[in-house]
Amino acid sequence: MKRDFVIVLVRPRDPNNIGATARAMANFGLSQLRVVDPYEPTWQSAVSAVGAHDILQNAQLCATLPEALDDCTLSLAATALKNRKLDQDIVALPRLPLWLTGQNAGQTALVFGNEKTGLSNADIALCQAVLHIPTTAKQPSVNLAQAVILTCYELARTPIPPAGKTADGPTFAEQERVLAELDALLQAVQIKTDYSAEQRKALLRGLLHKSHLSKNDLFFIKTVAEHARQKIEERPL
Incomplete structure (x- = not known):
């Protein structure tokens, strides 16, 4: 392609x-x-x-x-x-x-x-x-x-041969939307780490980059994270 x-x-x-x-x-x-x-x-x-x-x-x-x-x-x-x-x-x-x-x-x-x-x-x-x-x-x-x-x-x-994969990967913006949803889920569960907010986002971004996930895979992860966060936020105090 x-x-x-x-x-x-x-x-x-x-x-x-x-x-x-x-x-x-x-x-x-x-x-x-x-x-x-x-x-x-x-x-x-x-x-x-x-x-x-x-x-x-x-x-x-x-x-x-x-x-x-x-x-x-x-x-x-x-x-x-x-x-x-x-x-x-x-x-x-x-x-x-x-x-x-x-x-x-x-x-x-x-x-x-x-x-x-x-x-x-x-x-x-x-x-x-x-x-x-x-x-x-x-x-x-x-x-x-x-x-x-x-x-x-x-x-x-050096002519570049056709891409080794058959489809366009997710765009930066699409990955950032997944990152935002994952980060919101971590905040909702009040996870305790030694990372600052920016370090946590950088870690999540690096993991997404390394995973080489397809658009469909990312959409699935975003949907799961979004629904999990909503369920947590809907729980009675």
């Missing part, structure tokens, strides 16, 4: 990097760009540049990363591995096309952080996998635009 790619830039600060991203996408046949919470003067400078490509003119501006991932069935966070404790699959860029063949088809987001800090741990936790561009130990990270260029080139250079 068909796989579409979305390039997501999170809080970019340099108009030159934004422009170079759009050119790289055009060079290698990608067209969907989403930009999360850009610095407004930087964004206007990039879009207003002479010869700005249609990709920039048609880019989708998003307030948050979840909004940018809303309709995506798969997402990879591009980051250097130094000083990161990661729980997701780590996919080296040369392996990306092969890795994708084992995943559900649908819309795939490739997520890149800003020039100064990259992606936050919270940003990375929203994605199912981590995309790693191998570099020397002395210089573990690459420039934002360079990372996008290398990724677009690799996808164009």
Whole structure:
């Protein structure tokens, strides 16, 4: 089945990097760009540049990363591995096309952080996998635009076989609705853990990502959790 790619830039600060991203996408046949919470003067400078490509003119501006991932069935966070404790699959860029063949088809987001800090741990936790561009130990990270260029080139250079699974997977938004219902159930039963509310959600999200459940499976889990919560809340005190 068909796989579409979305390039997501999170809080970019340099108009030159934004422009170079759009050119790289055009060079290698990608067209969907989403930009999360850009610095407004930087964004206007990039879009207003002479010869700005249609990709920039048609880019989708998003307030948050979840909004940018809303309709995506798969997402990879591009980051250097130094000083990161990661729980997701780590996919080296040369392996990306092969890795994708084992995943559900649908819309795939490739997520890149800003020039100064990259992606936050919270940003990375929203994605199912981590995309790693191998570099020397002395210089573990690459420039934002360079990372996008290398990724677009690799996808164009190596044809991606049809997806190994026959159906589109659940979207980010669909998984988040299940997560919200499971979290509400845990609150209803007043479960005691050492996790904060955000840590609990992150744990549930990670479990959903690892499970690779179908839409029907997720719908069943959501229905069970919803009915269980309602029964608990209806009990007399």
